[in-house]
Amino acid sequence: MMLSHVAHLLPxxxxxxxxxxxxxxxxxxxxxxxxxxxxxxxxxxxxxxxxAPDGAMKLQADGAFKPTAEHCRKLLERITNYSLYxxxxxxxxxxxTVSGGHRIGLAGRTILDGGVVRGIRDxxxxxxxxxxxxxxxxxxxxxxLMDAAKATIGSTLLLAPPQQGKTTLIRDIxxxxxxxxxxxxxxxxxxGKKVGIVDERSxxxxxxxxxxxxxxxxxxxxxxxxxxxxxxxxxxxxxxxxVLIVDEIGRQEDADAIREASHAGVSVxxxxxxxxxxxxxxxxxLYKLIKEGAFSHIVELRRSADGIMxxxxxxxxxxPQAAKREHSTGASAxxxxxxxxxxxxxx
Amino acid sequence: MKLLGAVLILIAGTMIxxxxxxxxxxxxxxxxxxxxALQRLETEIGYGHTPLPEALExxxxxxxxxxxxxxxxxxxxxxKPEGHSFxxxxxxxxxxxxxxxxxxxxxxxVMLRLGSTLGISDKEDQMKHLRMALTQLKAExxxxxxxxxxxxxxxxxxxxxxxxxxxxxxx
Numbered sequence: 001m002m003l004s005h006v007a008h009l010l011p012x013x014x015x016x017x018x019x020x021x022x023x024x025x026x027x028x029x030x031x032x033x034x035x036x037x038x039x040x041x042x043x044x045x046x047x048x049x050x051x052a053p054d055g056a057m058k059l060q061a062d063g064a065f066k067p068t069a070e071h072c073r074k075l076l077e078r079i080t081n082y083s084l085y086x087x088x089x090x091x092x093x094x095x096x097t098v099s100g101g102h103r104i105g106l107a108g109r110t111i112l113d114g115g116v117v118r119g120i121r122d123x124x125x126x127x128x129x130x131x132x133x134x135x136x137x138x139x140x141x142x143x144x145l146m147d148a149a150k151a152t153i154g155s156t157l158l159l160a161p162p163q164q165g166k167t168t169l170i171r172d173i174x175x176x177x178x179x180x181x182x183x184x185x186x187x188x189x190x191x192g193k194k195v196g197i198v199d200e201r202s203x204x205x206x207x208x209x210x211x212x213x214x215x216x217x218x219x220x221x222x223x224x225x226x227x228x229x230x231x232x233x234x235x236x237x238x239x240x241x242x243v244l245i246v247d248e249i250g251r252q253e254d255a256d257a258i259r260e261a262s263h264a265g266v267s268v269x270x271x272x273x274x275x276x277x278x279x280x281x282x283x284x285x286l287y288k289l290i291k292e293g294a295f296s297h298i299v300e301l302r303r304s305a306d307g308i309m310x311x312x313x314x315x316x317x318x319x320p321q322a323a324k325r326e327h328s329t330g331a332s333a334x335x336x337x338x339x340x341x342x343x344x345x346x347x
Numbered sequence: 348m349k350l351l352g353a354v355l356i357l358i359a360g361t362m363i364x365x366x367x368x369x370x371x372x373x374x375x376x377x378x379x380x381x382x383x384a385l386q387r388l389e390t391e392i393g394y395g396h397t398p399l400p401e402a403l404e405x406x407x408x409x410x411x412x413x414x415x416x417x418x419x420x421x422x423x424x425x426x427k428p429e430g431h432s433f434x435x436x437x438x439x440x441x442x443x444x445x446x447x448x449x450x451x452x453x454x455x456x457v458m459l460r461l462g463s464t465l466g467i468s469d470k471e472d473q474m475k476h477l478r479m480a481l482t483q484l485k486a487e488x489x490x491x492x493x494x495x496x497x498x499x500x501x502x503x504x505x506x507x508x509x510x511x512x513x514x515x516x517x518x
Contacts, residue, residue, distance in 0.1 A: 084467050121469075
């Protein structure tokens with residue numbers, strides 16, 4: 001039941017209203033959007049709906065339940081533990097992570113300090129994103145990414161548009177590697193790996209005060225709310241990881257840090273926002289990294305009705321193509337060798 | 348028989364007088380305790396970044412008597428799942444414990460005003476509100492000390508004297 005994870009944060013009236021929804025809606029709830037004096041909205045498996053005061057779900061906004069200023073204030077108090085003053089960093093970033101890894105995005109009037117956003121005040125919009133931890137989400141994919149010779153995971157780049165399960169997947173990759181569940185191939189690979197996660201947006205491990213609220217394995221260290229490139233370098237220097245996990249790379253510094261890691265013999269599992277491999281190759285930093293062979297696998301992810309679909313592209317096969325791109329762009333990556341198709345367990 | 352009644356009236360009068368005097372002595376003392384508690388809260392919020400429920404608990408542990416109860420009860424209300432706002436919890440705790448104190452309406456309204464601001468703004472703002480409440484409490488404390496000087500002794504003797512007056516009238 002997804003609603004029950006966050007129900008304790010909601011004001012009583014709203015909690016009762018949402019609890020009156022059908023069980024399947026509550027069970028597949030993804031987002032609750034609360035905007036002051038505007039219709040209450042939820043997103044679940046079948047899309048978004050507005051909620052009427054009698055609990056009916058509508059596609060039209062008129063007649064929907066409207067949270068009052070009082071509701072919003074109570075909600076804000078609950079999610080900040082009555083301590084907005086202790087949330088300066090979170091307000092600068094625009095969201096608050098609560099225990100359980102749920103993330104509450106905030107919208108309101110920003111406070112500027114020398115042109116830099118220092119925080120948000122007059123908060124009038126909340127987006128409660130219910131985090132789902134899917135233990136075993138990576139169990140189909142992971143064995144295909146293992147490098148038998150080095151007895152560790154090969155460097156991997158996961159590509160998908162937002163909301164396709166990238167974070168869920170790398171969280172489970174971190175967990176599996178850390179516990180040593182990924183082996184299968186040989187004994188050495190079955191030993192748990194030292195995993196370092198750079199969790200810039202607190203989504204992978206969902207740390208609350210530095211303690212991960214998701215199970216990310218016993219040998220995993222997390223740099224929470226840390227800029228990716230800097231975090232990777234810090235972990236490399238201080239925690240001697242065997243595998244580095246990082247979300248949403250794409251900038252020059254990220255690429256440099258990934259190069260540094262691969263020189264140090266550390267495998268990197270990274271994700272990037274991209275629709276597919278062509279989309280990724282159109283981004284200069286990703287293109288360079290792929291061309292240099294920084295990744296041994298590139299995986300495209302799609303969420304379907306049955307779960308997360310993946311397609312593995314062997315990066316070795318990409319390199320000539322990447323080189324060719326310098327002369328002619330737009331070559332089809334769909335005809336690549338080393339393509340595999342697999343299906344994960346249902347979410 | 349008459350003598351016994353007279354003695355009882357005398358004792359009662361003296362006790363009433365002393366009780367009134369004690370109220371004048373207690374008020375500045377409790378105001379001082381309250382100010383200390385708020386200072387403690389200010390430190391927890393401003394320097395410790397302690398979440399409010401925990402900060403209230405710590406403040407309660409460091410104070411005594413009805414002042415401690417105000418902070419402890421607020422924190423207890425906050426843990427409850429009913430979803431009351433902070434202001435409601437604070438108001439409830441302040442009002443429930445006020446009868447046990449010798450403090451008056453002025454300082455109660457200072458506390459209630461503070462309740463409408465705690466926890467819902469940034470650090471600087473919280474410190475400002477707490478300091479303002481502290482200044483107001485200090486002014487009340489000074490006034491209370493003046494009154495103590497004026498009325499404490501007076502009540503102590505006034506009770507007994509009134510009792511004597513009643514006895515004389517009854518004779």
